[in-house]
Amino acid sequence: MLRELGFASFRGRILALLIGVIAVAQIATMLAVLVAARRNVNEQQREALAVGGRVVEELLEAREVQLLDRVEILSADFAFREAVATEDRGTIASVLENHGERVGASLVALVGLDGKVVSGAAPVVGALAPGMPAPEPFRSLLRRAESDGWAAAAALFAGRPYQLVLVPVEAPLRIAWIGMGFAIDDALARELERLTALDVSFWGDESGAAPQLFASTLGSGSRRLLAGSLRDHESEASGVPYVVAATDQLTVSLPLGDAPESRLHVVLQSSLGEALAPWRVVRAQQLGIAFVALALSVALAFALSRRVTQPVNTLVEGARRILGGHYDQAVAVTSRDELGLLARTFNEMQHAIAERERRIVHNAHHDALTGLPNRAVARERVGTAIAGARSARRELALLALELAELKAVNDSFGYPAGDRVLVELAARLREVIGDAPLVARLGSNEFLVAIEAAAPGAAEAEARRVSLALRAPFDIDEARLELPVYAGIALCPRHGDDADTLLRRSVIALQDAKSLRKDAVVYELGRDERHLRQLALVRDLRHAIAERALTLHFQPKIDLLTGELTQAEALTRWTHPERGPIPPDEFIPLAERAGLIFDLTRQVLEGVARQWRAWTDRGLHLGIAVNLSAYDLGRPELPGIVHGLLAAYGMPPQAMILELTESAVMEDPASAAEVLRGLREAGLRVAIDDFGTGHSSLSQLKRMPVDELKIDKSFVKGLKPTSEDAAIVRSIVDLGHHLGLQVVAEGVEDSPAWDFLMQSRCDMVQGYYVSRPLPADAFEAFVRDYSERAR
Amino acid sequence: MRVELRIGTVGLYAALSLGLSLFAAPDAGRAGSAEIQLRDASGAPVVDAIVSLVPADGSAPPPAARAASAPGPGGSMDQRNLQFAPHVLAVQRGAAVDFPNSDQIRHHVYSFSEAKRFELRLYSGVPAEPVVFDKAGTVVLGCNIHDDMIGFVRVLDTPWFSTTGDAGKASIANVPLGRYRVELWHPRAQDGAKDALVIEIAADAPAKLDATLPLGAAPTPDRPKRLLRDRLRDGRAP
Secondary structure (H helix, E strand, O other), rough: HHHOOOOOHHHHHHHHHHHHHHHHHHHHHHHHHHHHHHHHHHEEEEEEEEHHHHHHHHHHOOOHHHHHHHHHHHHHEEEEEHHHOOOOOOHHHHOOOHHHHOOOOEEEEEEEEOEEEEEEOOOOOOOOOOOOOOOOOOOHHHHHHHHHHHEEEEEEEEEEEEEEEEEEOOOOOOEEEEEEEEOOOOOHHHHHHHHOOEEEEEEEEEEOOOEEEEEEEEEEEEHHHHHHHHOOOOOOOOOOOOEEOOEEEEEEEEEEEEEOOEEEEEEEEEEEEHHHHHHEEEEEEEHHHHHHHHHHHHHHHHHHHHHHHHHHHHHHHHHHHHHHHOOOOOOOOOOOOOOHHHHHHHHHHHHHHHHHHHHHHHHHHHOOOOOOHHHHHHHHHHHHHHHHHOOOOOEEEEEEEEEOOHHHHHHHOHHHHHHHHHHHHHHHHHHHHHOEEEEEOOOOOEEEEEEEEOOOOOHHHHHHHHHHHHOOOOOEOOEEOOOOOOEEEEOOOOOOOHHHHHHHHHHHHHHHHHHOOEEEEHHHHHHHHHHHHHHHHHHHHHHHHOOOOOEEEEEEEHHHHOOEEEEEEEEEEEEEEEOOOEOHHHHHHHHHHOHHHHHHHHHHHHHHHHHHHHHOOOOOEEEEEEEEEEHHHOOOOHHHHHEEEHHOOOOOOOHHEEEEEEHHHHHHHHHHHHHHHHHHHOOOOOEEEEEOOOOOOHHHHHHHHHEEEEEHHHHHHHOOOOHHHHHHHHHHHHHHHHHOOEEEOOHHHHHHHHHHHOOOOOOOEEEOOOOOEHHHHHHHHHHHHHHHHHH | OOOOOOEEEEEEEEHHHHHHHHHOOOOOEEEEEEEEEEEOOOOOOOOOOOEEEEOOOOOOOOOOOOOOOOOOOOOOOOEOOEEOOEEEEEEEOEEEOOOOOOOOOOOOEEOOOOOOOOEEEEEOOOOOOOEEEEOOEEEEEEEEEEEEEEEEEEEEEOOOOOOOOOOOOEEEEEEEEEEEEEEEEEEEEOOOOOOOEEEEEOOOOOOEEEEEEOOOOOOOOOOOOOOOOHHHHHHOOO
């Protein structure tokens, strides 16, 4: 599942998106709140400091007023005035002390109008000694009092801070000044702290000495830090808040007095930490909310994405099923939203695909025109039919049917007519066969039928009946067409019990039916073997040709007149490694049908040329005849190859004789004639082989550029003067001679034949009587021997 | 302190007389008078200034005519409307001064001056006994319960004195002929009496003298009401 949640997955992305958005929102909110809080607190602190400053100033001023009042009341006391007027120093001193205590003063001084101290008391002994000029700050106060009538100030005296007041003693005229100093101490600081909720400290310096912290509400450690900061911030303008290093105290220093050479300040401090305390609660709450919101959003994201991806996954599974070809299970998504719609459409699609596939499969398996199963399924159906028959212990007949002359119908009546014929045939088949295991259309005009026979041995009869039923004429376009339907029948289990074998054998039987022009032919055991043999031979022949495994044998042709051995016919021999020698009557047609004949002919031509060279070099001068097939004639390279070989081996054209069967020539007389003419003009000689068996007309023969006629061996074999063939032979000889051709008789086997041919003035003979075909060495030996004997 | 001398025709006379007086002591049988005009530095007439004449030759003036036991030309210092009346009273040494209280409320008159220390504690009406001033000098009077009540009794050794009125003029009669030092005194005089002024009393006409007496600043009426007493007087909360 974790992989599902990776970024590649939609679900993962939804999750990430939702969480991301919420997280960003939360963080942004928190940051905003924090920043606002900070700013708020900062402003509040500054405000608190400002307010605190004003409160402190007001308080100190009010205290000043109080102190003034106190001292004033004291100064108006009659007894006091009397004491002062008596100028009795001792009395004055004790009165000062007494009254000073009364009002809570730490400093008392009576100053004469001359500015000299009359009497005084201070914590520092001798600071206010009688007779001395009033020290600062009293001197400044005096100056002010002389013009204003009174004076008050916060100032340092003898290194300590006081609130000082100076009022006149009037009796009734001003006779002296009474000054009192009220200590600025921790108690005052605490009182101020109580009212302002700020830390309050008083500091000052005298005559450039280092600033000193006097009264304070701070603890000793904080005092040290503050004192240090005061030293550092001495030059800063008073009243500008700053933060004491290593603390969170926002600090502002306000001047109290501005006596010359000394200054006294009150320092107010606000702890940022304390100020932030309520905000911390908010922040904690925020964090809590953020957490909860995040958790909720994660859960929501999970649920939401699940709602989306689950149907998607279901659809994916459905798609996979379709991929695998299963169309039966519908996708179960029942929601009424877009996904539900998608699922429903998906199911419809699945249905449609299944339907189409069925149709496609059906089309693949059935012929479009007739609706019958086609070749693709035929074999399978055959197998099924066989199995069915076997299990029912019945015979099965497999019919391979072919409708002949369909091409003629198409040509004459058009393809639609041909189609109608086929459709009609298919209908007839279905009708005739009923619920037979198989009716199929294999090809354009080929059909396959499998029928079970009710009774043993009845299969063949059944099959023949079917074949007969199909013979009815077809009515097409007001024409009644009689179209033969050939049938090849193979029976199961007689002719085999597997589909391939039966199919093959039924087709072989069909081919036999076609060539024999019989309605129905039942397969004969052995035909298949022949067929298979032929297939094998073709294969092996191909190899043999490629490997030049075929040899040439030579059969002599004797000139009857001279008795000389003037020619040799080259005959191809093939010895199959397993089957032994294969008759040329068998493999030559195979070669022709398999398209191998030209290669074979080329090899033969070259072999012949080479052999002629060899013999000529050894003093043996013979012409050599080579058999060509009709296929060879059709190859345009033929003349070139022939001339090339002649040139290569220095063979004069007259030494090569080309033999062609009559039927081969007559297949396409016009083009054959042209090729042959070309060859003859080059000097080669041409002979018509197997003359008398082909379908040539005399007019064609007349036009054919040939030099020889070879009478087919069927006429020559067992030739007797009295046989029917004698007349034919004689006619052929005469005909040939009259056409200016030499006549050769093939297949001379005995002496009477020889004699008759001699009598008939045949030009040459060839046959076992002279010699059977011999390999080159043996032939050469024969020739030399024959020459010897002839001499 | 300089005393500026304005010499007019009178001054000329005085100068002439000066030569004569050199040879003659004051004539006890014949008396003259003096009229002195006092102005302050800005030229305004000086009120409540005491002009006294002391023989120039240093002889002692005759003492007071009356005994100290009877109220007499010593005068009286009244208290009226929360003020001493007169503001300045000149008496000869030995004079007995009455202190009648004409106000409805009581006063506690006192003085701590060296010339006379006394108290008349919270009384109304007239005290049975007058106060005898038997030392020369300035006696500053105050009222213990009224801080703004201030009066002066100037005790002189000479019988020839007068207090300037609103015009700033003081007339002294029955002055034996002769030459005299003029002593000026005012509560706000910036210095004590100076002996730079001299006047010649002649028989025919009053001797006239214009003198300038610089005064210190009067208490400013609008000083900030800072003190309790001021605020009380104004009726504001303390």
